[in-house]
Amino acid sequence: MNTPQALQLNPENSFSISSSCPAFYSPSSIEELANIAKAMDKPFYVLGAGTNTLFVNNVTPAIIHPNFHGIEVKDCGDRVLVSGQSAENWHEFVQFCLNRGYYGIENLALIPGSIGAAPVQNIGAYGVELADVLDSVSWFEFSSQTLRHFTNEQCHFGYRDSIFKHALFGKGIIVSVTLSLSKTWQPKLSYQGLAQLGADASAEQVFNQVVQLRQSKLPDPKELPNAGSFFKNPVVDEDVFNTLQQSYPDMPYYPQRNHQVKLAAGWLIDQCGLKGYRQGNVGVHQHQALVLVNYGQASGRELYQLAQYVQQQVKQKFAICLEPEVRLLDSAGLIHLTEVNN
């Protein structure tokens, strides 16, 4: 087993928060992982690239940072099964597939982070989510020290959700992810900004357009530390939506199954006058109300408090409670965003 090191974590998270962990393990083989599992007697957190995690405290639990690398391809006629080990970079994986003519994930270009984290919140963008192409996940279970395989159905995917956030959270590590991709190109252009490409757009054109749109809309964490969308888009019952729509006829919305409607969290925050709002070292991005940013030397606590304030303002105006998409980690493990009462 590699020796655990105490570590300063600010290069390990896209919010660039200074936090330290008592022990940092970076296994690169199943054998190493099994040895860590045997010795682990305290809570731990699995950290990929740290682009969806806020270190709320200046100390975290022990960190396990998978270091499994490699991509394998299995030809299955008109489809291919492409497996990526968990430490591979998601965007480079998308490029790898595109270059070889394996199609289905172009719309997910430029999402930061590791392959291992992608199934955890079922990453999605521009009308596609991981669940659309996922074949299976290999997951190492700490208690049995065995590798288990989960089919797409067994992952219980939902909107920014999966079994890895619930029943399996804290019990193991995703080691690799296998996608089923097509050798036949079929563009998915339903999303605003892509339709203009036209039905004969090539995979490279869609990929480039997604990259360009994302670069023009979202702040680069290297220049302005952030974790993308801080909150999930709330899904409400139709009757709640109908009442709100009477007061806000211009409110954007996306009908869902089961008489539910998804609202745009960024729009709700913007309507509270919070776009560009700043509290000392932290703020709501001036163009993207859904993105909270660290302007410099912010602590995780300051970002947490800003998130509470945003949540409170939206609740007061719309009676809707925004839930964070970002994982909030303190010294003992994940925490919730608690509501501030007036």
Ligand SMILES: Cc1cc2nc3c(=O)[nH]c(=O)nc-3n(C[C@H](O)[C@H](O)[C@H](O)COP(=O)(O)OP(=O)(O)OC[C@H]3O[C@@H](n4cnc5c(N)ncnc54)[C@H](O)[C@@H]3O)c2cc1C
């Ligand atoms: C600028 C920006 C834009 C973004 N845009 C999008 C977007 O369009 N769509 C989208 O869905 N997300 C988006 N995100 C969020 C982020 O990119 C994804 O959530 C990504 O999958 C996180 O990967 P990570 O390796 O950094 O995860 P981390 O932050 O390291 O971890 C996230 C969660 O996954 C768990 N985890 C990580 N690796 C493993 C593993 N191997 N096994 C088990 N659990 C694991 C962690 O414990 C944690 O709960 C964006 C983020 C940024 C900074």
